[in-house]
Amino acid sequence: xxxxxxxxxxxxxxxxxxxxxxxxxxxxxxxxxxxxxxxxxxxxxxxxxxxxxxxxxxxxxxxxxxxxxxxxxxxxxxxxxxxxxxxxxxxxxxxxxxxxxxxxxxxxxxxxxxxxxxxxxxxxxxxxxxxxxxxxxxxxxxxxxxxxxxxxxxxxxxxxxxxxxxxxxxxxxxxxxxxxxxxxxxxxxxxxxxxxxxxxxxxxxxxxxxxxxxxxxxxxxxxxxxxxxxxxxxxxxxxxxxxxxxxxxxxxxxxxxxxxxxxxxxxxxxxxxxxxxxxxxxxxxxxxxxxxxxxxxxxxxxxxxxxxxxxxxxxxxxxxxxxxxxxxxxxxxxxxxxxxxxxxxxxxxxxxxxxxxxxxxxxxxxxxxxxxxxxxxxxxxxxxxxxxxxxxxxxxxxxxxxxxxxxxxxxxxxxxxxxxxxxxxxxxxxxxxxxxxxxxxxxxxxxxxxxxxxxxxxxxxxxxxxxxxxxxxxxxxxxx
Numbered sequence: 001x002x003x004x005x006x007x008x009x010x011x012x013x014x015x016x017x018x019x020x021x022x023x024x025x026x027x028x029x030x031x032x033x034x035x036x037x038x039x040x041x042x043x044x045x046x047x048x049x050x051x052x053x054x055x056x057x058x059x060x061x062x063x064x065x066x067x068x069x070x071x072x073x074x075x076x077x078x079x080x081x082x083x084x085x086x087x088x089x090x091x092x093x094x095x096x097x098x099x100x101x102x103x104x105x106x107x108x109x110x111x112x113x114x115x116x117x118x119x120x121x122x123x124x125x126x127x128x129x130x131x132x133x134x135x136x137x138x139x140x141x142x143x144x145x146x147x148x149x150x151x152x153x154x155x156x157x158x159x160x161x162x163x164x165x166x167x168x169x170x171x172x173x174x175x176x177x178x179x180x181x182x183x184x185x186x187x188x189x190x191x192x193x194x195x196x197x198x199x200x201x202x203x204x205x206x207x208x209x210x211x212x213x214x215x216x217x218x219x220x221x222x223x224x225x226x227x228x229x230x231x232x233x234x235x236x237x238x239x240x241x242x243x244x245x246x247x248x249x250x251x252x253x254x255x256x257x258x259x260x261x262x263x264x265x266x267x268x269x270x271x272x273x274x275x276x277x278x279x280x281x282x283x284x285x286x287x288x289x290x291x292x293x294x295x296x297x298x299x300x301x302x303x304x305x306x307x308x309x310x311x312x313x314x315x316x317x318x319x320x321x322x323x324x325x326x327x328x329x330x331x332x333x334x335x336x337x338x339x340x341x342x343x344x345x346x347x348x349x350x351x352x353x354x355x356x357x358x359x360x361x362x363x364x365x366x367x368x369x370x371x372x373x374x375x376x377x378x379x380x381x382x383x384x385x386x387x388x389x390x391x392x393x394x395x396x397x398x399x400x401x402x403x404x405x406x407x408x409x410x411x412x413x414x415x416x417x418x419x420x421x422x423x424x425x426x427x428x429x430x431x432x433x434x435x436x437x438x439x440x441x442x443x444x445x446x447x448x449x450x451x452x453x454x455x456x457x458x459x460x461x462x463x464x465x466x467x468x469x470x471x472x473x474x475x476x477x478x479x480x
Contacts, residue, residue: 001288001370002112002155002195003387015412016128018385021116022160022201023247023293024374027385028123029412030111035125037116037139038412040383043376043393046410050139117159117177124157124164134166136180146180155195162206163224167195172210174224184227190214198243198252199224200267205249207267211240217256219243221268233270235263242300244289251312253291253298259284262300264312276310276354278302292373292380297357297396299373299382305365307384309373309396309404311357358401360384360394381407389413 002017017030020040026049027038037049110128117123121140126133131153136145148166156167163183164175172186190213197210206225212218217236222229236256244253251273252265260283264274276298278284284302291298301307360382362369369386373396380396382404389412394404 001368001385003368015387015389016110016112017114018370018412019115020290020370020372020374020383020385022118024372024383025119026116027383027391027412028114028116029385030114032110034109035111035114035123036412038391040374040376043381043408046391046412052139113154113157115157115159117161122159122177124159126154126157136164148180155192156197158197158199158208160199160201160206161203163199163208165197165199165208165224167192167197167210169193169195172197172208174208174227184224186210186222189220196240196243198245200245200249201247202245202249205267207245207249207252209243209245209252214239217254219252219254219265221252221270223268230268231270233265235265236261242286242289244291244298246291246295247293248295251291251295253289255286255289255300257283257285259286259302262286262289262298262308262310264298274310274312274354276300276308276356278308278356287368288370290370290372293375297373297380297398299371301369301371301384303366303368305362307360307362307371307382308356309358309360309382309401310354311401356401358396358404360404362386362392364388385412 001019003015014031014033015029016032017028017035019028020026021028025040027040029036029038034051034053036051039047039049041047111125112128112131113124113126115124121138122145123137123139125135125137132151133147133149134154134157135147137143138145150166150168150173152168152170154166155169156165158165158167159177162177164177164180166173166175169192170187170189172189173182174184174186175181176183190211192211192214197208199209200207206223207230208222208224209219210222212220212232217234217238217240219233219235219240220229221231221233233252233254235254236258238256238258240254241257241259242253242255245251245267246253250267252267254263254265255261255278260278262276262278263272264276265271266273278286278300284304287301287303289298289300296312298310298312299307300310362384364386367387369384371385372383374381374383376393380398382394382396384392384394386392391410391412392406393408393410395407396404
C-alpha cells in the first residue's frame with residue numbers, strides 16, 4: 001500500500017510503502033532512502049533480508065546489503081543501447097523507452113512501490129522521483145532486468161507467476177512476466193485515482209479485478225491468460241474502496257467507500273457467497289482486505305482502530321441445534337429472527353449478515369495500513385503494517401475467535417523495540433495448517449500491442465525456474 005499522499009508527502013515518517021508478498025512470507029517496505037525486505041518466519045525477530053539505500057546505476061551497489069550474501073557488484077551495461085526506438089508514437093498512451101546508462105540516485109530514492117514475486121529475487125520498483133517509470137530488477141544480483149516508462153503516473157503494480165500488471169489512472173497494462181512483453185492494454189477504464197485493482201496469485205484462475213465505474217461499486221473481472229473480460233459484478237451501490245482475491249482465485253472480497261458491508265463473490269461466476277457487516281454506527285475508509293491462505297478467514301482493516309476478521313463458513317457449517325431461550329432477551333431475539341420474512345429487505349439484510357469472528361484493537365487510528373493473515377511458527381497470526389512505522393503481530397484463535405492478542409510489534413526501520421512496549425504472547429495459541437494453491441502453469445496468450453521499452457541485460461537466466469520460490473522466473477528479453 002502506498003503510504004504517501006499524491007504529493008509525495010509522508011509526513012515525518014520515512015515509510016512510503018509497505019506490502020506483503022503473495023504468500024505472506026515476507027514484507028516489502030519502500031522508504032525515502034530506498035527499500036527493504038523482511039522475512040516473516042519468526043514472531044520474536046523481524047529479520048531483514050535485504051536493504052537498498054540510495055544507489056547508483058542499478059538495483060545494487062555498495063550500499064545494498066543482503067543477509068545471505070556479500071555486497072553485489074553491478075553488471076556492465078556497455079553492450080546495451082542507451083535508448084530504444086519508440087514505436088506507435090502517435091498513440092499517447094503507449095510505452096516509451098528510457099536510458100539505461102548513467103542512472104541517477106533518484107531511481108532508488110523515495111520508493112513508493114516495491115513488489116516482490118513470492119520469495120524470488122524478482123522485484124518491481126517505482127520511485128516518486130520517476131513516478132512514470134517501472135524498473136524490474138534481480139535484487140540479489142544487483143542487476144536491472146528491464147524498465148518501462150508510461151504516459152502517466154504508475155499507481156499500482158501487481159505480480160504473479162504469469163503476469164505483471166501496471167495500473168494507471170485510466171488504463172491497465174498486462175505484461176507476460178517471462179519476457180515482460182505487453183500482451184494487452186485495457187484502455188479508457190473509469191477514473192481510478194487510487195490505483196485500485198487485484199490480481200489472483202493462482203495459475204489456474206489468473207484473474208484481474210478492477211473498478212468498472214467511478215460512481216457505483218461495479219467490479220470488472222478480466223481473464224489475464226485468455227485476455228478477455230470474464231464478468232462484471234454489481235457488488236455495491238457506492239464506489240469501490242478495496243478488492244482482494246483468495247489464494248485459489250475463486251473468491252473475490254469487495255468493500256465500498258461506505259465501508260459498512262464486506263461481500264465475497266465466486267469467480268468467475270460472480271455469485272454472492274458471503275456478506276459481512278463491519279459496522280452500523282459510522283462509515284469508514286477500508287484500507288485493506290486479505291484472505292488467509294486456506295481461504296477460511298477474511299480480514300478487513302480501516303482508518304479506525306479496529307480490524308475485523310470474518311470466518312467464511314456457510315449456515316449449514318455453523319449450525320448448532322437451537323435451545324429454547326430462557327430469558328426475555330432470548331425470546332425477543334427469536335421473535336425478531338422469525339419476523340425477518342415480514343420486514344423490509346434492508347432490515348432483513350442486517351439480521352442475516354455475518355458478524356466478525358474475531359477483532360483486533362490497534363494502538364492507533366487514522367493511519368494508512370495493510371493487513372495479512374499468515375501462519376507463523378504453526379500459529380495463525382494477523383499482521384498489520386502501518387504508516388506509523390510499525391509491524392504489529394496478533395494471535396488469532398481459530399476455534400474461539402474473539403479479541404486477538406498483541407504478541408509483538410517491530411519497527412520497520414530495523415531497530416529493536418524496548419521490551420516494556422511489547423505485550424506478552426497470549427496463552428491460547430492454536431495451530432492452523434495453511435493450504436497452498438495450485439502451481440500448475442497455464443500457457444499464456446501473446447499478442448503484439450506495440451509496446452516499447454523493457455531492454456534486458458545480457459544475463460544468464462536460462463537456469464532459473466519459475467516454479468521455485470527461491471529464484472526468479474526465466475526472463476528472456478529481446479533487444480530490438
